[in-house]
Amino acid sequence: MSILYDEGQQAIATESRRVLDARTSKQRLLALLEQTGTFDQPFWDTAVEQGWTALAIPEAHGGLGLGLVELGLVAQATGAATAGAPFLTPGYGLALAIMGSGNADIQAQWLPRLAAGEILGVVALAEGTAPLPTRPAVRYAGGALNGTKHAVPGGLKADIALVWAEADGAPALVLAELAGAARTPVESFDNTRLYADLTFAGTPATVLAAGAAAKALALEILARMAIVTAHEQVGGAEALMLTARDYALTRRAFGQPIGAFQSVKHRIAELYGLVEIARANCIHAAGLADGGQADLTALMIAAADARLGATETYDTCARDCVQVHGGIGVTWEAGIHLHMRRTRSLAIELGNMLFWEDLLVENLTGVAA
Amino acid sequence: MSEFEAFRLRAHDWLASVAGTFGKAARKGLSEAEDLALGRRYLAARFDAGFAGINWPKEIGGQGLSHIEKVVFDTEEMAFGMPTVYFGISLGMPVPILIRFGEDKAWVKERVIAALRGEEIWCQLFSEPAGGSDLAGLRTRAEPDGNGWKLNGQKLWTSWAQYSDYGVIVARTDPTQPKHKGLTYFWVDMRAKGVEVRPIKLAGGDSHVNEVFFDDVRLDDSQRMSPIGGGFGVAMTTLMIERYVATDSGGFGPPLDLFVDLVKGLEINERPALNDGRVRSAIARNHAMRAGLESITARAMQMLQAGMEPGPEGSLNKLVSVRSRQKLSELAIDLQGNLGFAFDEHAPVKDNWTTSWINAPTGRIAGGADEMLLNTIAEKILGLPQDHRPDKGVPFNQIPA
Numbered sequence: 001m002s003i004l005y006d007e008g009q010q011a012i013a014t015e016s017r018r019v020l021d022a023r024t025s026k027q028r029l030l031a032l033l034e035q036t037g038t039f040d041q042p043f044w045d046t047a048v049e050q051g052w053t054a055l056a057i058p059e060a061h062g063g064l065g066l067g068l069v070e071l072g073l074v075a076q077a078t079g080a081a082t083a084g085a086p087f088l089t090p091g092y093g094l095a096l097a098i099m100g101s102g103n104a105d106i107q108a109q110w111l112p113r114l115a116a117g118e119i120l121g122v123v124a125l126a127e128g129t130a131p132l133p134t135r136p137a138v139r140y141a142g143g144a145l146n147g148t149k150h151a152v153p154g155g156l157k158a159d160i161a162l163v164w165a166e167a168d169g170a171p172a173l174v175l176a177e178l179a180g181a182a183r184t185p186v187e188s189f190d191n192t193r194l195y196a197d198l199t200f201a202g203t204p205a206t207v208l209a210a211g212a213a214a215k216a217l218a219l220e221i222l223a224r225m226a227i228v229t230a231h232e233q234v235g236g237a238e239a240l241m242l243t244a245r246d247y248a249l250t251r252r253a254f255g256q257p258i259g260a261f262q263s264v265k266h267r268i269a270e271l272y273g274l275v276e277i278a279r280a281n282c283i284h285a286a287g288l289a290d291g292g293q294a295d296l297t298a299l300m301i302a303a304a305d306a307r308l309g310a311t312e313t314y315d316t317c318a319r320d321c322v323q324v325h326g327g328i329g330v331t332w333e334a335g336i337h338l339h340m341r342r343t344r345s346l347a348i349e350l351g352n353m354l355f356w357e358d359l360l361v362e363n364l365t366g367v368a369a
Numbered sequence: 370m371s372e373f374e375a376f377r378l379r380a381h382d383w384l385a386s387v388a389g390t391f392g393k394a395a396r397k398g399l400s401e402a403e404d405l406a407l408g409r410r411y412l413a414a415r416f417d418a419g420f421a422g423i424n425w426p427k428e429i430g431g432q433g434l435s436h437i438e439k440v441v442f443d444t445e446e447m448a449f450g451m452p453t454v455y456f457g458i459s460l461g462m463p464v465p466i467l468i469r470f471g472e473d474k475a476w477v478k479e480r481v482i483a484a485l486r487g488e489e490i491w492c493q494l495f496s497e498p499a500g501g502s503d504l505a506g507l508r509t510r511a512e513p514d515g516n517g518w519k520l521n522g523q524k525l526w527t528s529w530a531q532y533s534d535y536g537v538i539v540a541r542t543d544p545t546q547p548k549h550k551g552l553t554y555f556w557v558d559m560r561a562k563g564v565e566v567r568p569i570k571l572a573g574g575d576s577h578v579n580e581v582f583f584d585d586v587r588l589d590d591s592q593r594m595s596p597i598g599g600g601f602g603v604a605m606t607t608l609m610i611e612r613y614v615a616t617d618s619g620g621f622g623p624p625l626d627l628f629v630d631l632v633k634g635l636e637i638n639e640r641p642a643l644n645d646g647r648v649r650s651a652i653a654r655n656h657a658m659r660a661g662l663e664s665i666t667a668r669a670m671q672m673l674q675a676g677m678e679p680g681p682e683g684s685l686n687k688l689v690s691v692r693s694r695q696k697l698s699e700l701a702i703d704l705q706g707n708l709g710f711a712f713d714e715h716a717p718v719k720d721n722w723t724t725s726w727i728n729a730p731t732g733r734i735a736g737g738a739d740e741m742l743l744n745t746i747a748e749k750i751l752g753l754p755q756d757h758r759p760d761k762g763v764p765f766n767q768i769p770a
Contacts, residue, residue: 002667004675245751260754262740265747272746273689276682277661284664301656308657354646357653364656365629367643 001294002280003069003287012070016077019046024081026335032084032192033341037156037185039192040084047078047088048117057095062112067290068224072231072282079235079346082338084192086154086349087120089232093225094121094162097173100217101208106175110160122154123225124198125164125218131351132164132218133171138200140167140174140207145200151186153349155196163200164218167207172214173221176205190345216296223296223303226350227285230303230310233346234278236339237310240317241271243336244324251326264324271317278309297363304360311347311356318343373437373674380442383418384449387411393450393717401575405532408452412487421485422460429468430482437673443615450717454577458528459484461614462607463491463537467556470594470603480535492559494524494538494581495604501526502741504539505548505601506760509583511540511555518542518593520557520586526735530566530579533559539600544766551765552600555592562586573728574714616666616686618659620694621732622718622725625655628701631722635704642704651700658693662686681750688742691732698726 005013023046032038047053056071057063071092078088095114098107113119127133127149138147145165152161161181163174180203186195209217245268248259258264285302288294294302318340322329329336347353358369370378389395391411396404415421424439425431432438446453464484471477483489500506509522520540530536536557543551559566563586568576595603619625629652635642642648662685669679701722702709711723718725733739747753760768 002664002671004668004671004677245753248753256757257754259747260756262744262756265751265753266740266743268751268753269743269746272751273685276665276680276685277658277689280664280668280682281657281661283668284660302660304653305657305660308653309661312654312657354650357650358646360653360656361643361649364652365633365643367641369644369646369649 001287001291002284005069005073009069009073013073013077016050016052016074017080019050020077020081020083024083026338029082029084029192029338030332030335033338034191036187036191037194039086039157039194043078043081043083044085044087044117047083047085050074052088053091053117054115056092057111057115058099061099061107062115063095064115068227068286069283069290071228072286075228075231076235076238076282079232079237079342080239082236082342086193087122087158089225089228089350090122090154090158091120092228093123093221094160094175096221096224097123097162097208097217098175100220101173101175103206103208106206106208110175119159120154120157121160121162122152122158123162123221124149124152124155125162125222126351127164131355132222136164136166136171138163138165140165140172140205143204143206144202145174145176145205146202148197148199150197151188151195152198153345154194155198156183156185156194161198162208162221163205165205167210170211170214171218172210173208173218174205175208176200176203178203180204188345190341193345193349219300220296222351223299224289226303226307226356227282227289229346229350230278230282230285230306233310233314233343234275234282236342236346237271237278237314237317238275240314240321240336240339241268241275244268244271244317244321247325258324267320267324271313271320274309274313274316278306278313281306281309300359300363304356304363307350307356308353308360311343311353314339314343315347371674373441376434376438377441377445380420380445383420384445384451387414388449388451390414391449391451393720396450396452404452405455408455409487411451411453412456412485416482416486422481425465425468425481429474429478430485435673437670440615440670440673447615447617450719455529455532456484456487456490458493459489459491459533463493463535463556466537466554466594466603466607467491469606470554471556472591489534490529490532492527492530492533492536493607494527494530494536494557496526497523498525502738504604505552507539507541507552509538509540510544511542511553511588513542514587517590518555518588520555520563520583520588522583524581524583525578526569527566527579527581528577528735530559530581531568531576533566535559536581537594539604541765542597542600545764546598547762548760548765548768549601550598552604553593553597554595554600554603555588556594557583557586557588557592571728571731573724573731616662616683616690618662618666618686618690619719620687620690620692620729622691622694622698622729623701623720623722625652625659625697627720628652628655628697628722631701632704637704648704651697655693655697658689662690681746684742684746684750687732687736688739688746691729692739694725695729695733698722698729702726 052074054063055066059065165174182199184197285306288302362368422431423434427433497507511518511520542553563584565582567580570576632642637645669683672679716724
């Protein structure tokens with residue numbers, strides 16, 4: 001459902017961008033790339049201070065009671081800034097699972113703290129190449145988890161995790177406190193994502209959803225997180241497109257700005273097209289999700305459209321932005337590689353293109369891959 | 370229900386009620402002459418039903434409604450495959466220009482109603498052998514002749530000129546001025562002495578475009594629709610008239626559902642083609658792209674309804690959709706293997722992958738080539754500089770050929 005942003009939503013977009021512009025430092029982010037196990041604390045303090053952690057949590061649980069449209073706009077701003085902490089989207093995914101559990105005690109225990117940014121939540125559904133495995137290897141039995149989730153985004157610093165685990169022969173959504181879990185950091189090309197292997201050995205855990213309800217809830221969480229991430233990718237893509245445009249206006253060669261050459265200006269115009277089409281899919285998907293009328297199939301289709309468009313767009317903008325810059329584009333100092341790195345981490349974290357292509361076609365035609 | 374939704378339902382009901390007489394099924398197997406005759410009858414019926422000239426003033430025969438109702442009606446109409454193609458240019462560009470710049474209002478009203486009823490057709494005589502994308506490079510000349518003008522030269526790619534009663538034309542009236550400044554805008558009687566129309570057969574087999582020759586064609590000065598030397602400005606106005614038009618995310622080719630239907634009946638390596646990753650990827654990528662274009666259109670409509678100016682992203686539709694239609698059509702043919710060779714040049718492009726494919730290049734050139742659209746996006750939206758233009762400011766007759 002396409003929507004026009006209202007004044008409040010436009011203010012969120014402008015304000016989040018303004019705050020991040022003022023407080024993000026390329027030098028700081030570049031330094032973090034060379035350290036495993038650290039993230040951009042000033043960014044996270046800003047996110048908490050601005051109430052971004054509370055945006056999409058209901059007011060009854062200490063949140064602001066807004067939706068994906070607003071969270072998406074913030075994510076767009078964080079994407080433009082290559083924000084250096086992976087907790088905004090996963091924290092939202094975890095909150096969705098807790099809300100979806102219908103368990104009032106668990107909601108009262110965790111949602112206000114997630115909203116206040118006091119604890120960091122992550123989502124550990126994937127195993128190996130499968131974003132949502134049919135038979136997860138991590139097992140839940142008798143109130144405890146056993147097994148390993150590899151390279152969980154945010155896993156190194158998180159306090160609690162949503163885990164996709166086998167329980168009584170079927171996958172379930174399980175909430176685990178990570179105090180007792182072992183964490184092994186993953187050396188990565190995008191280190192502020194805090195990837196870590198989480199190994200559970202009798203770790204205390206609570207089932208949030210089991211059986212058919214677990215699969216449906218997991219898909220919905222994946223779809224909604226994908227919509228937020230698509231906004232983040234579009235924010236990054238747009239920033240790259242504008243960076244390329246600005247450089248093409250100032251850099252001169254053969255007696256004129258390089259932006260006068262069709263080989264360059266057409267490349268940037270194509271990026272504009274990709275960005276606007278991807279953005280339109282994001283707006284549609286967020287509006288549809290917030291409208292509350294859509295069934296799971298419609299939501300999956302909208303999320304897949306948003307995700308596919310955003311991933312392709314962010315990748316293309318990164319490739320072409322570097323290319324337009326020529327030699328300067330491949331230097332450490334120019335920092336375009338902050339986005340390049342982020343294109344890959346975001347392309348994988350919520351399920352890769354192959355996964356979403358198959359899921360989209362399955363939802364369109366009823367035929368699974 | 371909003372007033373626009375009520376209008377949409379009313380339009381849909383009327384279109385459905387006449388679809389059996391004028392729609393896709395009724396047109397099947399007709400010759401072009403028969404189809405054109407059917408189209409004229411459809412336009413008369415549309416006029417009588419109150420769905421003609423939707424956003425034009427009532428005083429000249431329109432309905433006095435907004436852009437929104439116009440786009441709503443066109444979108445509904447497109448789905449029925451009505452025989453409107455012969456009148457698209459006529460009612461889209463020349464007649465609105467006539468309404469705006471025609472001096473003799475009574476005569477204009479007669480022409481407008483005749484055009485809306487499909488009794489008369491207007492063509493737009495812009496492109497030439499030496500000026501397509503570079504419109505201002507045109508060479509057809511109008512020289513002063515008594516109290517009027519004498520027209521000589523050649524136009525090219527003129528859609529439906531062979532059926533046209535009138536045309537609008539841009540001609541050079543002063544070759545000593547820089548190229549944009551020496552042009553003047555006229556209307557011309559296509560039946561006048563010295564006008565010769567020669568249809569051009571296109572690669573797909575049809576002939577909707579023409580060469581038009583002018584040999585000492587006499588124009589009265591009352592046929593002039595711009596100041597002398599002000600023709601380029603009026604021509605540019607043409608491009609602004611219908612900024613918000615009904616779009617088709619399928620690039621005016623077959624919808625994606627038709628691709629899925631085709632694939633469901635096919636195999637790759639003796640396994641169902643729909644399970645093949647390459648096919649699934651093509652469906653998914655095209656769906657994402659088309660859904661994005663449709664969301665852009667939906668948002669533009671919401672902006673219009675809210676009294677806002679839609680964003681420039683609306684200009685992406687033709688560029689993106691026709692290109693993707695071309696590639697998807699290639700894939701649809703290839704997937705059929707030896708069954709893909711069959712070809713019926715008269716099959717409608719919206720239902721048939723082969724005619725869609727062979728006619729797709731026309732869509733990427735007509736009405737603004739892809740490269741010109743990219744220039745426009747780069748310059749007007751992103752603020753990038755124009756290309757180096759060696760002919761800028763140079764008197765037309767001193768530009769090296």
